[in-house]
Amino acid sequence: MSADLAIVSSQSQTGYDQKAIARYYQRRPWQVFWRGLNIMAWFGIFVFHLQWDAWTNQKEQNKQKRATELRELLTNLGPSFIKIGQALSTRPDLIHKDYLEELIKLQDQLPPFDNQTAFKIIESELKGSVKQLYREISSDPVAAASLGQVYRGVLFTGEEVAVKVQRPNLKPIISLDLHLLRLLVGWLQPLLPVNIGDDLTLIVDEFGIKLFEEIDYQNEGKNAEKFAVNFADDPEIKVPKIYWKYSSYKVLTLEWIHGYKLTDTEKILAAGLDINDLIKIGVTSGLRQLLEHGFFHADPHPGNLFATPDGRMAYIDFGMMDQLTEETKETIASSVVQLINRDYQALADDFVRLGFLTPDTDINPIIPALETVLGNAIGESVKDFNFKTITDQFSELMYQYPFRVPAKFALIIRSIITQEGLALTLNPDFKIVEVSYPYVSKRLLTGESPQLRRRLLDILFKDGKFQWQRLENMIAIAQSDRHFDLLPTARLGLTYLLSEEGKYFRQRLLIALTEDDRLHTEEVQRLWGLVKDELKPARLFDVALTALREISSERVAAVIPNPLPR
Template sequence: MNVSEVKVSVGQHPLSQLRRYDAGVISQYYRYRPWKAIWRMLQIVFSFLGLFLGLQWDSWQHRQEENKYKRAAQLRQTLTRLGPTFIKVGQALSTRPDLIRKDFLDELVKLQDQLPPFPNEIAYDIIEQELDRSVEEIYKQISPQPVAAASLGQVYRARLYSGEEVAVKVQRPNLLPVLTLDLYLMRWAASWMAPWLPLNLGHDLTLIVDEFGIKLFEEIDYLNEARNAEKFATNFRDDPTVKVPAIYWRYTSQRVLTLEWIHGFKLTDVERIREAGLDDDDLIEIGVTSGLRQLLEFGFFHADPHPGNLFAMAPHCDVDGIRERGTQLNAQMAYIDFGMMDQLEESAKETLVDAVVHLINKDYTELASDFVKLGFLTPDVDIRPIIPALEEVLGDVMGKNVRDFNFKTITDRFSELMYEYPFRLPAKFALIIRSLVTQEGLALTLNPDFRIVDVAYPYVAKRLLTGESPELRRRLLEVLFKDGRFQWERLENLITIARTDRKFDLLPTAQLGLQFLLSDEGSYLRRQLLIALTEDDRLHTVEVQRLWHLIKDDLQPSRLFNAAIGALAGISAAGSLTLIPSALTFINKDA
């Protein structure tokens, strides 16, 4: 596609009808209009020059500590003046404590939703143009001023004539000309800087800008955001702890989005959350578990979970979010703003689960291979010298210091490896890491003693034990067997870890396990268990007894009998008959 193919409306910028990010089209347009690029580049350079000179002056005068908050505010104001693209860059940096010092970080967080709004008259004009009706015809009431203003749009609180309370999101005017010019300059700067950076940092730097551009274009398409919200809601339809606002399609267009109003509190508003009687740890568990489900189950994940996009809710609350008397309180977390989403391919999702299994098994050779599959290492890299480095970095993750482990720890350690070994950060995984670090940061706001492992390990253990798919059952076997020997201690650890999740019920897992064991698919496991029970020329009754003492309280006789009947009901008569000859074959072979 070239510029001549982009439809142009009267009085509009030639790129204003570009619906998808296309670096070629953007480059072609600005290549023949160098004065626009030069003028914008001068604006950017002079904007940052003031900040740079201020920092240098503080250094010469030895006043860095005294002026650090002033300079942090200056950085935020500079990014705000430069507009939406740089605000989005600042938002991304606000989630990277490994790159940005704390005083700057605290200011950049304000870029999430503390931005100057644009005039109401312009917002109302956009609503009327997009929906082809007057504001009075569409909304019975609408707030006289926006309740929030972000980098790409602002939000009004309104009420429909049908009575529903809604949020009305209106896009900032003339976004595309600004975004396309900034992205063009960023891409040019990336191509110029790449050769001067270490291989792992400079590699595909332009692709990272392109990924940023793709996501920005997706984010300013409100129809795309509405579809994302409904897909996200469908994924979590069986989870009442996750709330997704309903979309009002009749009042939604490319630049206007009308959705259900959420009554809740930002996750950073700790005082109001506690006043409402919500439990911090419950909210943390919901956030971490929903994040893991997005990555490891659905592959469709929210790539921008900053404090302005996540709300704590208590069901059965009044309009101010306060619990109604006499109602049962169960915490919920509401996700809003589905403009920045991403999809993991099935192969990447499976490799992530493999990486977790290999981490549990301390199999660093296979873990290095997982990094190759995920794109962190190129296929031609010799992984042999990297294996000891992985062991050094991750060796205590499953060891005695496991409670001291969190996601920030692992990102900090890997940032050191990036300089010593040819690791690179695929653009898609930059979004995932940003998402995970942000969610962990929010959790730490609620509970400074929080460790992501306390929720993540039970979730992974529970998924492995339930083994609802052949792939997960295969990975469970990888965990339980090492070098052909059954790892009794690992099974005990998995059960112990999974049971720390209050919602985990061992009985359905036992039923699924028994059903699998009796199936044709479980023939290998049956042989391996018989070997495990008799290996080293002895019956492993001590291990079996220890396992029984661990689980007996969860397996009441009546429930256990019903589970066994349920498991047997799932096996055909023909399948059951195959168990006898296979057992006899094993006995004769052993004899």
């Protein structure tokens, strides 16, 4: 077997290699041609039916029929297209309700493959008969998804488990579709009315890398364990245990989760659970993934998320994950605050740091454009903010200015928009900023790392002046989170002020208190009014003692910051 063929073989366990896949199919153009023709035929028939409905004035009466037809079309075209349908199923603001209800079925109501094949895969991978491996296993799958299907079982030690089995010949099917998609975007990119910046094939490659990781169940098991460690201190998140003795590349045995799909609102309400609490848990855990741990779930559709009877959020699929750098996490956090504060100069600087603009880009003409487009997207109140509006408005800027979407950010954007779409499905009046901004404010105010503290200083100082109103807003908004405790923040702040690292900030704070030739007692009084109920004298004394003890042995965490930004 050639190296190229091994890449697309169902037996291969190597990662995504687009060059090897391209070489393989360059010698088999007929396979590419017939698959492409098949895809075009399916979509051509569907588009013709839509047009026929329009010609015959039957659009309204046939819309349910067409919704079912689209779901069946995506199902017939296989895993790659099912993934597209799953992504669309979380966007109630994009997809008509009739289509949405059908596409939701793609999350875990797909046709299974035959049990005999599934059990042969289990036996081949785990080197034993099914009866020897499991005390009980369901005769039929309890769920079928795009990449595999799930059986309910019981181990001989008594634990209830879910047994995931990969679909046969999955890698060759996905490889061919990715090759076709890569060819398609290469042909279409020059014709698209949007300036993406980077080559669109890089985004396809990023998707391909993650898809190949997703079909490696051993990789998924490791991801689950890493995710569990990250959320070990969070009583609202449940992560299933992995049973490695009964797992391999194509089989994954994990703890059975008792719960309700997030879209099954009737069962959730019947169990006495609060929908809005679950939304908040989901959004906050998503923010923690992006901004705290940097290890995030890139495919958080409802089929992967469950509400447990005790009110926790359970994640059950860890195939598509990604990791962010510390600098990226911190810059994302500060850019959200810059956007809410409408500081478009600082936001443009953050776009450069994140890679949306190259370092040599002249940002001066971009700043007023950001203010016009993003200002309209935010609206009169931050409560009108949503990421879908931002991404829609941002496309206008990408056409006019040299913005690009770094390949890694395609997954981040997908993750955020999917979470927002899920929240909107559960509560159409949900505003993501009501959860996200308090979390981001709290994250910056607690400033666990020197880098994060510098981000906070960047936000609080503008043109050399202290932004009192911004600090007031951040504290007030952070306090809207019932889990926010001001005392640890006060302790961190006092420790920082007394440290060598905080010397520069002490100087700037003294200047801020007396700038413009006046004492800023009014601003200080307003701040005290916000915090006085939480900062009782006895508690403040304890905080001061703790800070003094810590500073006596604290190592300088970072060098003195550079001169303050604009």
